[in-house]
Amino acid sequence: MKNISFALLFLMVICCKTKPQENIKLSGPVFGTAFNIQYLSDDNTNYINEIDSLFNVVNQSLSTYISDSDISKINRGELDNVDLHFINVFKASKDIYEKTNGVFDPTIGNVVNAWNFGAEQNKFLTDSTTIDSLMAFVGFNKLSLYNNKITKPKETYIEFNAIAKGYGIDVIADFLESKGIENYLVDIGGDMRVSGLNLERNKQWQVGIDDPNFDGTQSYSKVIALKDQAMATSGTYRKFKVDEDGNRYAHIINTKTGYPTKTNILSSSVIAGDCMTADGYATAFQAMGVEGVKQFVKSNPELKAYLIYLNDNNDLQTLALNGFPE
Numbered sequence: 001m002k003n004i005s006f007a008l009l010f011l012m013v014i015c016c017k018t019k020p021q022e023n024i025k026l027s028g029p030v031f032g033t034a035f036n037i038q039y040l041s042d043d044n045t046n047y048i049n050e051i052d053s054l055f056n057v058v059n060q061s062l063s064t065y066i067s068d069s070d071i072s073k074i075n076r077g078e079l080d081n082v083d084l085h086f087i088n089v090f091k092a093s094k095d096i097y098e099k100t101n102g103v104f105d106p107t108i109g110n111v112v113n114a115w116n117f118g119a120e121q122n123k124f125l126t127d128s129t130t131i132d133s134l135m136a137f138v139g140f141n142k143l144s145l146y147n148n149k150i151t152k153p154k155e156t157y158i159e160f161n162a163i164a165k166g167y168g169i170d171v172i173a174d175f176l177e178s179k180g181i182e183n184y185l186v187d188i189g190g191d192m193r194v195s196g197l198n199l200e201r202n203k204q205w206q207v208g209i210d211d212p213n214f215d216g217t218q219s220y221s222k223v224i225a226l227k228d229q230a231m232a233t234s235g236t237y238r239k240f241k242v243d244e245d246g247n248r249y250a251h252i253i254n255t256k257t258g259y260p261t262k263t264n265i266l267s268s269s270v271i272a273g274d275c276m277t278a279d280g281y282a283t284a285f286q287a288m289g290v291e292g293v294k295q296f297v298k299s300n301p302e303l304k305a306y307l308i309y310l311n312d313n314n315d316l317q318t319l320a321l322n323g324f325p326e
Contacts, residue, residue, distance in 0.1 A: 024199045031165050032065070033189030039176055040183045040199050047179070054171055061085040062164045064109065075109075075157050080149050088165050089160050089276065090145055096163075096280040097140040099300070104284040105255040107142065109159030110134045111123050112253055115260065131258040139257060166232050166279025169193050173230075173275070185273075193230035193275045209233060211317075212266035212308050222306075222318075224325040230275035234282040235267040252286045263289050264310045271304040271324060281305075290319065297321045 023038040026048050037051065061070045061083050070086060073079035082090070096104045111134050137155040144151045152158070160167075165188055172186045173193045183196035185205050194205040204225035212235060234252075253260060268285035272278040281303055285293045290309055297303050304324040311317045320326055 012063070021199050023198070026051065028052075031059070031063075031168060031188060033165075035172075035189075036185070036187040037172065038185045038198070039181050041179070041181055045179070045220075047176070049262075050175065051172055054175060055168065058085055058164070058168045058171055060110040062089060062160050062167070064159050064161065071158060071160065074150060074152075076194055077154055080151070082145070082148055082150050085167070085171070086143065086150075087148065088164060090143075090150070090279065092158065092167070092276050092287045093163055094140060096277075096284060100281075100284045100296070101289075102140070102255055103287050104162070104280055105138060105140050106158050106160050106162065107138050107140050108253050108255050108258075110155075110157035111138065111258045112159060115253065135258040136257070142219035162234075162283040163276055164279040166187060166191055166275035167253065168228070168275070169230070169275040191230075191232040191279055192226075194226045195228055197227065207231065209269050209306065210235065210267065226271070226325075229271050230273065230278045231269060232275055232282040233263050233267060233269040234279075234286050252283065254287060263287060265290060265293075265307055266310065267322070268293070269306040277303075292321075294321065 021040055023040055024044065024046060026037040026046070028033070028035060028048075035055075041095055041324060059066060059069065062085060063072055064070045064075070066072060070079060070082060072291070074082070093106050097106075098303070111131065114130060114134060137153055137157070139156075142153055142156055143158070169186050169188050169191060170193060173184065173195065176184045176186070177195070181195075183199050185194045185198070186192060187207075190210060192207060194207075197203065198205050204227045206223055207226055209222045209224070210233065252263070254262075263286060265288075268282050270278040270282040270285065272281065285296075285305060285307070288296060292308060293305055297305055301322055303322060305319075305321040306324045307319045309317055309319070
């Protein structure tokens with residue numbers, strides 16, 4: 001009887017040890033899209049209040065969709081002192097601006113608004129005179145940041161929308177790490193940063209790359225595994241405008257001309273060490289074209305890229321660069 005009891009106890013212990021751990025799962029609206037956060041915590045603490053607070057702080061600093069945010073006040077000339085969030089994004093943007101020779105440029109914001117892709121609605125002022133006048137104030141090199149104070153031409157409009165979402169993901173990931181959490185996924189609108197493993201499934205985090213569906217539906221033809229990395233995707237197949245003549249304009253604006261970029265790239269995904277970097281380069285790669293991206297990543301091996309594009313015969317093609325997971 002003792003042997004039987006011991007055997008049953010042993011089986012119970014084994015079962016308890018092998019019982020899958022359940023991730024804490026948080027979700028909700030943010031930055032005009034939705035967030036999905038999963039993490040494993042030893043004490044099962046739910047950090048939703050702290051996370052919502054961090055989202056609000058980042059939004060208040062960087063969102064041009066909030067009229068009294070810091071960046072909105074800066075654009076109106078009502079504020080020049082900036083917080084740490086603004087400084088972090090400013091420095092990262094400057095680095096990407098310089099490395100891409102201005103292909104990535106957050107001062108293109110007023111031109112984006114003119115094409116009705118930005119925070120200011122009901123604009124479609126795309127005559128050449130308007131575009132030329134706005135382009136006179138485009139150029140991230142026109143800005144300076146010193147001692148937490150930004151200096152810019154009065155007419156220059158700053159918009160960090162092409163990089164701020166990735167930064168927001170990093171802010172939440174850094175917060176989770178500050179709480180000793182080693183296994184997590186932070187996803188906002190399909191961009192994400194992951195750490196460790198998905199211990200609930202005892203495997204690496206599995207993430208999908210959207211197919212370029214113009215009809216607005218969502219499907220995945222490629223799923224990859226990520227560990228201790230961030231990934232962001234930028235696409236031209238969902239966000240576009242159609243004018244009264246039926247012409248379709250993609251939301252990626254050429255920072256040299258002020259007009260929508262003519263590119264055969266439908267989607268660019270970038271894997272990097274942090275999501276702010278991945279987000280910025282995913283946008284820049286949209287405007288570079290396939291050959292431009294191929295040349296750029298040769299000298300930037302820390303970036304992994306995956307492109308979905310149309311070839312000369314209008315056939316869908318894919319290209320993985322720098323060891324992007326196949």
